[in-house]
Amino acid sequence: MTDSVRELALKCKQAAVQVAELSENDKNALLRAMADELEAQAETVLAANAEDMKAAREKGIGEAMLDRLALDEKRLAGVADALRFVASLPDPVGEVTESHTSDKGFEIQRVRVPLGIIGMIYEARPNVTADAAALCLKAGNGVILRGGKEAVRSNTAIAACLRKALRDAGLDEHAVTLMEDLSREAMMEMMQLNDILDLLIPRGGEGLIRFVNENARVPVIKHYKGVCHLYVDASADLDKALDILVDGKTTRPAACNSLENLLVSKDVAETFLPRAVEALRKRGVEIVADEASRKIVPDLAEATEEDYATEFLALKIAVRVVDDVDAAIAHIRQYGSDHTEVIAAEDESVANRFVHALRAAVVMINASSRFSDGGELGLGAEIGISTTRLHAYGPMGAEALTIERFVLRGHGEVRHAESKAA
Amino acid sequence: MTDSVRELALKCKQAAVQVAELSENDKNALLRAMADELEAQAETVLAANAEDMKAAREKGIGEAMLDRLALDEKRLAGVADALRFVASLPDPVGEVTESHTSDKGFEIQRVRVPLGIIGMIYEARPNVTADAAALCLKAGNGVILRGGKEAVRSNTAIAACLRKALRDAGLDEHAVTLMEDLSREAMMEMMQLNDILDLLIPRGGEGLIRFVNENARVPVIKHYKGVCHLYVDASADLDKALDILVDGKTTRPAACNSLENLLVSKDVAETFLPRAVEALRKRGVEIVADEASRKIVPDLAEATEEDYATEFLALKIAVRVVDDVDAAIAHIRQYGSDHTEVIAAEDESVANRFVHALRAAVVMINASSRFSDGGELGLGAEIGISTTRLHAYGPMGAEALTIERFVLRGHGEVRHAESKAA
Incomplete structure (x- = not known):
């Protein structure tokens, strides 16, 4: 019996706790191992992609979409290189963005922590499976990937490589979770899990993004259009x-x-x-x-x-x-x-x-x-572009998959002097 | 005929464009004028509050809520002082949070801009009307205030002072808009205006916050509870x-x-x-x-x-x-x-x-x-506390009512050399 969408998401949440605590070195080693695994399994991934392409052609899918779907050795090497590139980027987690000493004597810092779990909903391109997973993991997050039906075999083969690298590192493979049920109902269920998912990022046409925004209870980062x-x-x-x-x-x-x-x-x-x-x-x-x-x-x-x-x-x-x-x-x-x-x-x-x-x-x-692109603007890589002014605005890199929180280091300070009489 | 909720919101959006462009000095002068106006109209505001209190007592509302609703000269002076305090805080708008020169030669900055329009949905305390308006204006935003029914006369009197100060400064008073229609339907309509409002901040019991989160299409910052x-x-x-x-x-x-x-x-x-x-x-x-x-x-x-x-x-x-x-x-x-x-x-x-x-x-x-409070943690003032990890996490001050965007200053740079042959 397969897991329900909620059960899958709960497993990812559990695994995300582990990913959030990984050191920078361990995360980067993991991303590089994923790249190696993708290259080692190139034949399997390309065979899966060939099946997707065959099915897409039989369905009469247009040339532009076929091109987005297609992988070859060179493109797959590009996907692996992108994973290694994300490994080379600075780690946003743990960054101290502000620090001062209060007049009460304690030290206050603002420190970046992972968001938690990110849901990606995307269309044909199978490279998004690896790219999105890499940026989410780099920022210490778990990720639930819901790709397009056309790319299901390619996405499954790529996700298998990523999960093998997680297992080989002694980690819970559910940190990268690919939705197997690609029905609209399962997508709707995923979009309602606001007690588990922290953010949804839809990537695709304006129709998809509006659909997600209008039906999701999980917060959505929107990239509507570029006029x-x-x-x-x-x-x-x-x-x-x-x-x-x-x-x-x-x-x-x-x-x-x-x-x-x-x-x-x-x-x-x-x-x-x-x-x-x-x-x-x-x-x-x-x-x-x-x-x-x-x-x-x-x-x-x-x-x-x-x-x-x-x-x-x-x-x-x-x-x-x-x-x-x-x-x-x-x-x-x-x-x-x-x-x-x-x-x-x-x-x-x-x-x-x-x-x-x-x-x-x-x-x-x-x-x-x-x-106007994450790479050109100095973010290294890009998981999307936000055109609404909440959380992130414009190209989003790994930093946009974290949030600043407060850490206070004191010496027994209390707010009311009379508490001291305890 | 009164404006529909959408018409009101569109007027606020128009006015918000003006507020977003105000200089730091003009914004601070406006906030101080609002404080002066509140003190000048103390009698009117307190009379309105007395009516709210009378109606609340007749309804048999509990002591704790009556205390939250009550204003007196001292509390009103506190509200005016809070406005002046927000005027004294640093202006987050225009802050350059990052700056570097690209290898292509152009300069890239990340600069804070206002969010746009913020909707506040809150319960009995009439001071929130002034506090929330002050922080929203400080950060260059328009604000739509939807207060509790019990405080309607107090809120109306306070908002009238704030709007008079806007008019006296030659500004569009709709930058501070108080919802007159306090029906559930009007609140539902407000919460659907995701093409106009940029953010909703509900303040009140967990029930109110869940209701807003489950029914709003506008993004919501949630403060569930503190266990x-x-x-x-x-x-x-x-x-x-x-x-x-x-x-x-x-x-x-x-x-x-x-x-x-x-x-x-x-x-x-x-x-x-x-x-x-x-x-x-x-x-x-x-x-x-x-x-x-x-x-x-x-x-x-x-x-x-x-x-x-x-x-x-x-x-x-x-x-x-x-x-x-x-x-x-x-x-x-x-x-x-x-x-x-x-x-x-x-x-x-x-x-x-x-x-x-x-x-x-x-x-x-x-x-x-x-x-764990905006004032104690160095934010100056607080518009709410976010317990979800998107946009803001923990106590939120004026900075949390802005967003960083990119400004690029070049010298004719293009991405592809062949474009130069034009």
């Missing part, structure tokens, strides 16, 4: 602005940190827009634009209201001419998704106005939105 | 341990940071327990205990399993003799509520084992649990 803007100010260096535009729109249009909207100050629109249109069109970008832009470049298609709120995830961009930085701010407040916003400006006070007025997770001056 | 333990180790200085026990149990038994359980190492139980029982009984504490304790002090009542999991909030304590620190840790993991745990021990390795193994929000060595 990212570039505003080119009157003070911009237009060469830089053009580089940033091309990099942000064309180098990986399906990424959430790619640009979806270009706002141009009316003072430079006549100079900048024709150059921008030429550079984008040369790279196959479809452009829709407002009335003012179309007066400057007449053959542009008309942008609808909806275009400005859409995450195209494709070679398409919506363009608008605005009066100044305040008009750009107003537009972004209305249409932005709090992911990443960029200004190209040489006037520092204008740039600072933009940074100050917008509360997106990442705000940039004169740099490509494509840098 | 706090003192473990007296074999290495303890028993004089200090006795002081800590008496202070923790008897100085304010209704507070969540008071002790509910005493665990004593078997090696010192014969010496310590008789002294503990005498000191506690002298102060009117009812003691229930396990078999081993009752062998040492025979006239103790028997503790039930339920006693160990109960937050008594009264002069009652459950006692148990344990083998050693590991047995104490196991007991606390089973019965604790992750609020505050204390060890009395002179052996540093034992004390560190206790701190390392337990993940409560506050863990203390040789000090009274009653120091």
Whole structure:
């Protein structure tokens, strides 16, 4: 008989207590052993993946999804290397983030501890099974993985390697728990376990994330979408602005940190827009634009209201001419998704106005939105990007899987003097 | 016609944009003006409170609740002083918590920004109306206040003072919004507004908090209960341990940071327990205990399993003799509520084992649990205590009402060199 979802989660909770107490060295050795095991079992994992691919093709699944699902020797080596890379990152657990002595005489520290157990709900990519487990373990947490049905054989084979490394280290393998029951009912059950799970991180399309958020009783970190803007100010260096535009729109249009909207100050629109249109069109970008832009470049298609709120995830961009930085701010407040916003400006006070007025997770001056990524921002690796302002905001690394608590070291201090008379 | 809950919240969101951009000086001046206004309108506020008290007495509401509801000149002066005290605290908004230069050449900072809008749901105490508004505004947030029905006239009078100060400063008064409709339906509607509210903080009994957590779509910070333990180790200085026990149990038994359980190492139980029982009984504490304790002090009542999991909030304590620190840790993991745990021990390795193994929000060595409070721990003021490990853990001050985001300052950097060819 298989365990119920609650029983599985309770076993993971038990195992997580052990993981929370591991030393930095033991955690890193464990992650490296997992990488070794994945490489040793490459044949088994790739055979499982081949079966997933065969079944997916028979179901008529599209090419983009097949590509996300596919593993080969090189990709699998990449997964193992990612585990070793997480091992090389600093350990957030035990970090003292603040320390002072109270006027009462005791010492107060704020110290990072693991969150506990993290539930990951994700779609096709089997590498997430290893990546997410690695970051959760690095931060001293247990993890419950609920992957997509298409990747079930690949995920099972990868999780078996991770669990073997746990057992070999004398640890409880339930610290990494893969959900076997992939029914919607089992997922719903998992999302209600707020007495066991500390956090849910859904990774996938906006539909999945909304579904999880609307049905979960466990707290959820949400990554809705990236409707990212570039505003080119009157003070911009237009060469830089053009580089940033091309990099942000064309180098990986399906990424959430790619640009979806270009706002141009009316003072430079006549100079900048024709150059921008030429550079984008040369790279196959479809452009829709407002009335003012179309007066400057007449053959542009008309942008609808909806275009400005859409995450195209494709070679398409919506363009608008605005009066100044305040008009750009107003537009972004209305249409932005709090992911990443960029200004190209040489006037520092204008740039600072933009940074100050917008509360997106990442705000940039004169740099490509494509840098909005855990690795590029110095987090080492990334378990997700939060677009809501609770617990974590923007790219999340291992540190975001911990929480600061208080440790107080005293010498018998009491709050009321009369207690001393005891 | 009055606004719907959604309309009210949208007005607050609009006003919150303004508050988020206020300078530190402007925010502090606003808080001081609010304090002045409260004092200027003392007569009106006290008259409103007198009406609340009269209605509450007619309803036959108990003395404890009447005391929480009551205001007089001294208490009102305390509310005004609390506003001025929040004005004197450091501003968390804009704080740079990390800064480094990327190998790509751009500068990356993590900077605190306001959360946005915070919903407070609370019970009888009218001072929460001013206290919560002050901390939310200090951190640059709008606030929607949903107080208890018993305090409606007091809360309305206090909120009117706060809103007058906002208007006088030329600001949108909706930044502080008091819910007028106190029906359960309106509260349910408020709790669903996850596209407008960023956080809900319920303050009150465990029933209220569970109700909010189970019905809200907006993220909730939970303060369930404080089942706090003192473990007296074999290495303890028993004089200090006795002081800590008496202070923790008897100085304010209704507070969540008071002790509910005493665990004593078997090696010192014969010496310590008789002294503990005498000191506690002298102060009117009812003691229930396990078999081993009752062998040492025979006239103790028997503790039930339920006693160990109960937050008594009264002069009652459950006692148990344990083998050693590991047995104490196991007991606390089973019965604790992750609020505050204390060890009395002179052996540093034992004390560190206790701190390392337990993940409560506050863990203390040789000090009274009653120091587990935002003011005592150096936060200045406290909007609540979180007993769940997301966003904030333990006492929460103004900083916990902000979130760190990323600001990147570049010079035209792009991620892919070919974008430069634009």
